[in-house]
Amino acid sequence: MRISTFWYCVKQGVRNICRNIWFSLASIATITACIFLFCMFFSIMVNIQHVVRLAETTVGITVFFDEDLNVGQIQAIGSEIARRPEVDRMEFTSEDDAWEIMKEGYFEGAEDLAEGFEEDNPLAGSSSYQIFLNDISKQSQFVAYLNGLNGVRKVNYSNSAAAGLTSFNTVIGLLSVVIIGVLLAVSVFLISNTINVTAAFRKNENQIMRYIGATNGMIRAPFVVEGMIIGLLGAVIPLCVMFFLYHQAVGYLQDRFQILSGIFQFLPLETIFPYMAAAAMLLGLGIGFFASFFTIRKHLRV
């Protein structure tokens, strides 16, 4: 396509929008609402995932082994565990290291009390591995695997925090999919209606184009441009709103619910905005493109 033809199609697309401005505005408003909700859920989900990830890096699974196993046998089991795909990293703590850690914690300032255990490690047979997973949702499955291993005496893990966050994330995800799905359907319907009205306005023009020898692509292009501009505007508006609203919302939540600041660490807007903007733009352009592309098909019959 020539550059002049491309600009001609863009110009015609803009003209189409101006021709039935109210329909176009209604479509833009619906897509704006849809994409605004998308951005909101996107921010919430990304922040929850961030917290879950933090939990994953701080909450580990501790595995203790049968007391009659020597260090070599324990490390052999350790290498077998390390081969599992869900394992992110592992740290080995020997019985001596465990005692040193305990001494520092319990006998701080009264080291002489610990000297009584000098020759007799009370934590003998407590060598362990601390295991961190790359996906905390697989924790229970992994714990079951560990319990099934020969030589494993005990597995310590914390289930409640991770499970709570994961299920909250799933609920938010499902809710957002449903709401965004409904809004997407409404947006597609409204764009489709707008394109139908424009096509009726341009019936004469399209007919002349066909007689002159314009290809279907050339007849379709202004309508697709129209749909994509509507979609793009419907994405840019909520992105601008989100840009200003995110800081305010995070500030408000941290002030109002100070207890959250200990648990939640909100991601800075700069980190999530590029991804959110790209996803919103693609969504807006995609809705506009597909709704107009398929609506105009029936007007192309020669």
Added chain:
Amino acid sequence: MIEISNVTKEYVEGNKALRNVSITIEDGEFVFIMGRNGSGKTTIFKLLMKEEELTSGRIVVNDMNLGKMPRSYVPKYRRRLGVVFQDFRLLKDLTVYENVAFAQRVVGASNRRIRESVPAMLQMVGLSSKYKMYPHQLSGGEQQRVAIARALINRPEVLLADEPTGNLDSHNAMEIMKLLEEINGMGTTVIVVTHSHEIVEKMHKRVIYMERGCVVGDETAFDPAEEEEDMTEGGEFYED
């Protein structure tokens, strides 16, 4: 060359708009297709435009068999035809210049080509001075000239005109016919669908008469000056 061989067109089963029609039109010819409403002349126009599919028979336009032409090739084929309608079909919100340029723009012509060819075409149809005007500011005859300019701007091999003078008074109608004759003189095949006896009689061109979907007459073109000369010569012969 346009060859219409044994063409039948049935819109509804049993209701034939064309019955076994055969017409041959040579390159550069000027032909009228004449007939009353429902005679099938507009159906021929639509078949030639590949707007309708024929039921049986064969239509070949400049070596292209329309019956076998894939839909994807139709736009390319139509660029080789120019088309003019009774109701002009101009775009009301475009100026004369833009209406003519529109035909080039939609086939992807460059801006430079449009800037060069549109003024020349407007000069040919006698509308150079009115290029900035909108269709509603022009007379019927002038509007039809714009439509002709638009039909010719892509240099078609064949110009199809469906009742081009139907909305015009007799003076403007003859002006348009003269313009079509000029265009024909430049080598373009011109096919005019009409029901106006007055125009057909004045133009002395080949006339194909149609009635109830059949060709009922085919009168060849004649030059009245030559005929007069023949008669004079004949008179001299008799006098001798």
